[in-house]
Amino acid sequence: MTEAVTVVMGQIDPVVGDIDGNVHRIIKAAEQAKDQFHADIIVFPEMTLLGYPPEDLLLRNGLYPQIEQALGKLCDELNDIVCVVGYPMMDDLGERFNMAAWIHKGTIKASYIKQNLPNYSVFDEQRYFTEGHQPCVIEYKGIRFGLLICEDIWKISPCTQAKEAGAEVILNLNASPFSEEKHQDRIATLQRRVDEIKRPIIYVNQVGGQDDLVFDGGSFAISSTGEVMVQSPQFEKALTAVKLEKQVDSVEVMQGEQAQIFHGEARIYEALKLGVYDYVSKNGFPGVLLGLSGGIDSALTLAIAVDALGADKVEAVMMPFRYTADISKEDAAKQAETMQVSYHTVPIEPMYEAFEQSLAPLFAGKSEDLTEENLQARIRGTLLMALSNKNGKMVLATSNKSEVSVGYSTLYGDMVGGFSPLKDVPKTLVYRLAKYRNSLSPVIPERVITRPPSAELRPDQVDQDSLPDYDVLDEIIRLFVKQDKTPQQIIELGFDPEEVNKVIRLINVSEYKRRQSAPGIKITQRAYGRDRRYPITSRYSE
Template sequence: MTQNVTVVMGQIDPIVGDISGNVDLIIEAAIRAKNESQADIIVFPEMTITGYPPEDLLLRDGLYPQINQALNRICEAVTDIVCVVGYPMMDELGERFNMAAWIEEGLIQASYMKQNLPNYSVFDEQRYFTAGHHPCVVEFNGIKFGILICEDIWKITPSTQARDAGADIILNLNASPFSEEKHQDRIATLQRRVDEIKKPIIYVNQVGAQDDLVFDGGSFAMCADGEVCVQAPEFKSELTAVKLVKQADSVVILEGQKSKLFEGEARIYEALKMGVKSYVQKNGFPGVILGLSGGIDSALTLAIAVDALGADNVEAVMMPFRYTAEISKEDAAQQAKTMGVKYQSIPIESMYSAFEVALAASFEGTETDLTEENLQARIRGTLLMAISNKAGKMVLATSNKSEVAVGYSTLYGDMVGGFSPLKDVPKTLVYRLAEYRNTLSECIPNRVITRPPSAELRPDQVDQDSLPDYDVLDTIVKQYVRLDKSPAEIVALGFDEEDVRKVIRLIDRSEYKRRQSAPGIKITQRAFGRDRRYPITSHYSE
C-alpha cells in the first residue's frame, strides 16, 4: 500500500567551515519544506554541514566532534520530515568518509559512504577520504530510495548497485562546480544512468561559490525516460518540490516546476556575478574598488561588480598617465556615472617621476624597456591597495584569461587584488559578455567595445604589437591549456607555427606569475590554479 511522496530539493548555499550556520540553514529549509510543500523528505547537497570543498579543514581532528554535534542538532530539530544531509565522518581507525545520512524521526536511520572519490581537476578527495563499498537503500512509504553522492553518478557501478539493492529511485547529493558546459554534461550523464537502471534520479546541487568555484545549483529531477521533469533555478537558493507516485512497480515523478535556465553568455555572466558576490560577502568585505582604465576588462569587471554588489558598494579609480588617451578618461568617467559608482581620478605622473629620479643612478646607461611599463602598473597597484587598506574595500583585479595565460600583465601591478573575476574568461569572451551586458541596459560605452585593446603603457601601444589577434590567441590557449594539444597538433589546425610556438612559450614561462595571482572564478573546463597544476621550474617542451 503506497502513497504519494513529496521530496524537496534543498538547494542551499552553505559557507565552508560555518558548521553552526550551515545547520541553521538546514533546519530552516527543512521546516520550510514541511510547512510550504508538505514535504516528506528534503535532500541537501553533498557535504552540506561543512560546505564544499572544505579542503584541509578535513584533516583537523577538531572538526569531527563538531560534525557530531551538528547531526545531533538536526536530529533534535527536524523530526517531522526526513532529512538527507551530507557530511564528513571519521571512524575509530581515523579513516574519513564522505557521507550522507538519512535522518528520520530524530535518528540517523541509514547512512551512505561515497564510493567514487574524484581526484582530478579541482578535486582532491582521495587526499581525505576512504571509499565506501556498499549501497544504501531506504524504504519510505513503500518507495525505496537509493542514496548516492556526486561522482558516484558519473560512473556506472554505484547506480546499478543501488538498483540491484532494490532502489526505485536515486537521490543524488552534489557539490558540482560550474563550468560552461557542465549543465549539459550532467544531463547527458544522468540520461545514460537512467537508461541503464530505468529508474528516476533526483539530482540536488549546492548553490553559491567558494573561492574559485561557483556552484550553479540547477537541481533537477529526471524521469526514468531521461526527461527532466522538475527543474530548480540556477544561481539561487531555493526549495523545489518533486512529487512522486508509485504506479505498478515503478516510481513516477509527476510534472512539477520547471525553472527557465540561463544560456550562453547570460549563464556565464550569472556565474561571474555569483562568484564575486559570494567571495566578497562570505569574506566580510564592505565592498570593492577597482582601477577603471577605459579598457574593456575593467569596464566588464565594473559591470559585474555593480550587478553583484550594488553600486553603493563599488568604487572606481582612474589613474591616468601621459599615455592615457583622452577617450579612455571620458569613457571611464562615463561608465562610472552611468552605473552610479563613486569615482575618482588620480594621475600617476608625480609618483612616476619620483621613482624615475630614485632609480636614475641604478638605471644609468640602460635603455627604456618593459621596466618602465611595469612601474606604471605598480604605482597604480600601490594606489589601489592604499585606498583599499584605508577603507577596507577589497581590490578587484581585472586581468582576463588570455593575459593570465601569456603573462601579459604586471605582477604586483595590474595583478593586485583579492579576487580576479575574469581570470578564466578569455578576451574574446570578455567582448561577448560586455555586449551581452549592454543588452540588459547600456552601461559600457560602445567605444570601449569597438576600439583596439591597449595597455596604454607606451605611446600608440596596442595589445597586438606583442600578441597575435585575440581570436587566434584564445584558440591556441584553449587547445594547449584545456585540451592538452601539442604544438604540432595546433599548427595542424591551420595556425601559424611561429604564433603557436610563441604563445606556448609564453604560457609555459608565465606559471610563476599565475602562482602569485589572486583567485578567480572557474568558468571553463580547465582553469588556471588548482585545476591545472604545473611546475614553475620546468624544461619540458613538445
C-alpha cells in the first residue's frame, strides 16, 4: 500500500525588507496551493520572510521582533497546510542564524539552522550568521523530511547527516542567483548528491530581481536516481506540485509538470527583462527613459525596457550633434515608432556652443582632445537627468561590460542613470541578444546591428579606433576578469602582447569609474561589484 503526499514548490518573489508584504505573499500562495493542488506541504525559498539578500538589514536589532511577529501570524493563519519557510533569527546572545521553520497547526514544529554559510562571489553570510551543526528531520504522513538551506546541498556533509537522521526526502530552500550556466550546475550538483545519499531532493528557488541580482526560479524535484521529475518555470512566479509516494522501503517522486527551460541568448534576455522589471517596480518608479542614439547598445536597452515594462512606461530621447549620422537619427526614430514609445529629439548643438564659448578663455592655446568628446556626453547626461527629475522616470544607462571594463564611457555623461541593464553584458553578446530579440519580432533596425559601432563624438569615429576588435577585447576581458589569468598567460594563448597589456592597463585604471556607475544585472559568473572587489588605489602589477 502506498501513501501519497503533495508538496508544492512555492516559487515566489519576496521583496527585501517588506516583512508584512512577504507574509501576505506566503499566505496567499499557501491558500492557492491548498485550493488548486490539495497540497499537504508548501515549501518556500531561503529567507522568504525578509527577502534575500538582506545585507546589513540583518544587523538591525529592530528587525527580529518583526520577524517573530511575522512567524506568529503565519502560525495563526496557516492551520490546514504545512508551511516550510526561511527567515533570520537572533538569539539572546546576539548570534544570528539563517533558519527554516516547519509550521503546522499553529506552531513551529521544527526548525533548522543553515550549516554551510557561503562567503564568496556575491555572498557574505559569514559576516552575519553563525553556522548550525545539527540535522533537522520531521515525519509527516509517514514520510520523514530533512530540511536543508541552499549552500548545504552543495556539500555532502549536511546531506549525509540528514540521511543518517532518517530523512527519506530532502527539502532544500534556496535563494540562488542567476548566471549563465547556473541552472545546469544546480541539476548536476543535485544529481551528485542523490547519487551519494540515494534520496530524492525537492529544490525550491526564489524568483525575481533584487538590485544587481536576478533569481531565476527554475525550482525542481529530482528522484533518488537523478532524474528531474518535476520542473517549475524560470523567471516567473509559480506554484508547482510534487507528488510523493511512500513505498515499502523508499519514497518516490512521481512524474509531474515539466516547464520550459530557456537556453542561450533567450535565457539571458529573460534575466535582463526580469531584472529591469523588478528594479523599476520594487523601487516605485513610474517608468524609465534613455538616450536612443541609433547605436546597438541603446537599441537593445530600449527593447529590453519595453519588453519588461510596456511601451507606455518607456521614453526615448535622441540628442543629435554635428557628428551624428543621418542613419543614426533615422534608425532611432524607426525603432521608437516600431516599439511605440514616447520619442523626443533634443539637439545639443546650442548647449555645446554655450559651453564652448564660456570655456574658450580657459582653453586658449590648447587643441581639441577627449575633453570636447566628453562634453558632448555630459550634456546628454544632464538632459536625461533633467527629464528624470521633472517626470520621475528613472534613466537607464546603456553601457555594456566591454565599455565598463576598459573605461570606454564618460563619467557623468553616458554613464548617468539609476540602473544599467547591460553592465555585465559583453559587446559580442549585445549583438547576439539583438539578433535573438529580432528573431521574435523585428524591432531593432538591421543596420544598427550590421554597421560598425561608433560613439559618434568626432568625425568618422569607430570604436576600433581606440579598442581591439570586440571578439578579441571580450576574450581578453574574460580571461583576465573571470579566469584571473596573468597577462603572460593570456599572451601565451596567442594574443598580441601590446593589445593584452593595453586592455589590462585600462581595466585596472577604470576601477574608479566602475565604483561610481549605476548598478546593473549580474548575468556572468564574475560581474563587477560584489563579484569582483578591487581597490581603486593600487600599485599591484603582474
